[in-house]
């Protein structure tokens with residue numbers, strides 16, 4: 041029934057609010073805080089962000105509280121009844137249970153809103169968890185029954201609501217009066233704003249293209265009769281998807297993935313990550329398996345341009361960081377030439393992901409003062425690297441794409457003077473639940489690896505830092 045849809049979890053008509061949610065204007069209002077410690081400080085900061093005028097009363101008032109700009113009076117003494125005479129709001133944060141009870145009762149008698157920190161039964165109001173995208177503010181409360189749940193929900197909303205929401209709301213606010221005078225009809229106004237909010241202009245805001253978006257918003261208001269025809273060009277985001285574990289995505293990556301029209305991804309981007317993309321987005325697999333490109337690079341570059349020219353928000357998902365052995369530079373060169381707006385989102389590169397998740401620091405006071413990233417990709421059956429530059433005992437070498445060339449690489453390093461006892465590790469599918477680490481030295485790593493069945497992608501780390509693996513390895517242990 042339609043009723044069930046309105047309130048699926050409750051029998052209709054029984055909604056009961058233990059607390060009435062309201063937003064209070066405290067600008068320049070006197071708010072009294074009884075208590076001078078860290079708890080009082082936390083509340084004071086919150087009230088300060090609403091520009092309240094704070095009066096703090098306690099025998100001991102901590103320095104940070106005294107220094108808070110919005111604290112305009114402090115009384116370094118015990119609380120007196122008359123202290124609440126001019127108060128709009130009262131916060132009680134003392135360790136003295138009796139005193140808390142007393143002040144709470146006094147406030148109730150005077151109809152003064154009071155919050156006794158961590159004691160809901162003494163409160164006439166409670167403070168919610170907030171997600172602040174001013175002027176948009178989301179407040180969450182569990183009415184004191186499950187603060188941890190409320191906080192976890194808040195964390196999810198924090199990552200879900202981009203910071204740019206505030207700017208979008210503020211800009212809409214600025215134009216509200218103008219739109220109202222241009223479109224006296226209420227329904228026409230609603231349709232206008234809905235188009236803005238659900239259309240390309242809001243998207244531009246959320247992608248951080250603020251000045252562009254503001255300009256387009258002004259244009260939309262100017263030409264409000266045909267607001268439907270506000271057109272925006274497409275854009276491309278070159279997004280680093282990290283080394284495989286979805287938890288290691290950046291917020292920005294996730295946001296773009298969830299607002300994209302088209303996603304281009306390749307083998308290095310795990311299915312779990314592709315699954316996080318907007319459900320309705322078109323997904324194009326462009327391959328990039330070693331020696332088996334589903335789409336050759338020039339075709340990918342061309343496709344990005346065409347998709348953007350059709351007006352799409354395109355996300356090009358790349359493993360790790362797009363600017364580290366990812367040919368990311370090439371992919372956006374064409375975009376730059378074609379004048380298509382683009383951005384690059386850094387990702388956690390395989391070296392840092394694998395290093396952290398295997399417990400092998402890339403630098404260490406005792407072992408390595410520098411670290412180089414090289415590609416071990418084979419060309420005509422050999423690896424072409426400046427070996428002389430690499431053979432430095434105080435340097436960590438990270439080899440990307442080096443599985444096939446591994447025996448060759450170890451041999452060349454030894455031939456060019458690195459000790460054959462130099463520790464070396466191969467990390468397979470780093471940061472994922474399938475991660476495996478094989479450690480040895482330049483002399484025996486190739487053999488150790490050949491004895492196992494190894495699954496790409498793999499990364500080699502060479503240098504004294506590999507000695508720390510035994511002590512610092514945490515990931516496989518934690519997940520066994």
Ligand code: SAH
Pocket residue numbers: 283284308358359360361362363364365366388389390391394439440441442467468469470471472497498499500
């Ligand atoms: N742009 C990527 C690297 C692309 S080159 C980045 O910044 O990480 C592809 C190589 O990255 C693979 O051959 C492998 O050496 C390495 N690699 C990527 N993900 C990896 C992972 N999860 N574990 C081990 N190596 C990985």
